[in-house]
Amino acid sequence: KMIRQKIKIFLKYLKLGTFLINKGPKLDQVLDDATASMNNEVNKIPKVSLEEIVPGSIKTEICEKETQDGNVNLSELLCIVSILKHFKANKIFEIGTFDGRTTLNMHQNCISEPEIYTLDLPATDAEKTVYKLHEWEKIYTDKTEPGSKFSHLKNEGSIIQILDDSANFERKDLNDYFDFIFVDGSHTNKYVENDTELAMRLINKEKGIIVWHDYDTEWDGVTNTMENYFATNERFKSIKSIKETSLLFLRK
Secondary structure (H helix, E strand, C coil): CHHHHHHHHHHHHHHCHHHHHHHCCCHHHHHHHHHHHHHCHHHCCCEECHHHHCCCCCCCCCCCCCCCCCCCCHHHHHHHHHHHHHCCCCEEEEECCCCCHHHHHHHHCCCCCCEEEEEECCHHHCCCCCCCCCHHHHHHCCCCCCCHHHHHHCCCCCEEEEECCHHHCCCHHHCCCECEEEECCCCCHHHHHHHHHHHHHHECCCCCEEEECCCCCCCHHHHHHHHHHHHHCHHHCCCEEECCCCCEEEEC
């Protein structure tokens, strides 16, 4: 298990090698990631299959099948829209718009009229965030048009795009409002915690579903934070990891 964690850490820096050569990793970030990874193996979140969450067959519509770095993969996209459609969710909140590929697919798979809020950090604010971003994740904030994949739908009013730091998001009128929340913002520990607490505030407490991306991958901020929630917080005792994906699933 220790070897597995060391390999994961090595792959993270190998993947972003070019960027790190130019900028250099922060030593404290490297040590924090390594220590947390080695300590958290015992708190692995239990796995379930998609079939256990969404039994039987279901018809979905997948748009923009090709992926790029920063997107969910095709299997994960299928999981997300299958869950959304099975539970008939139409009030949706997304943290981390990126290019809007996931947003578009959620929109196209709502059974009833969709109402989607999608929140993303403006590229101009990458150095002005409430909590510090990892240097190597700033490449994902450097985009000219967040939500470009759903630009043709912007005048319909079914997708509300918000450009802001998730740590600044207030909107108390949206508390306990959403059927489905997808969390895929910054992957630092501070922001995963912030975005998780935001999701727990906004989700419908009787029937809401929250899905997180990038669990048990090279993004240790997600893994460590969510495993700590699972191990120490009763609100997360029923959280599950979806097999063959990096998705976490929690139903209220």
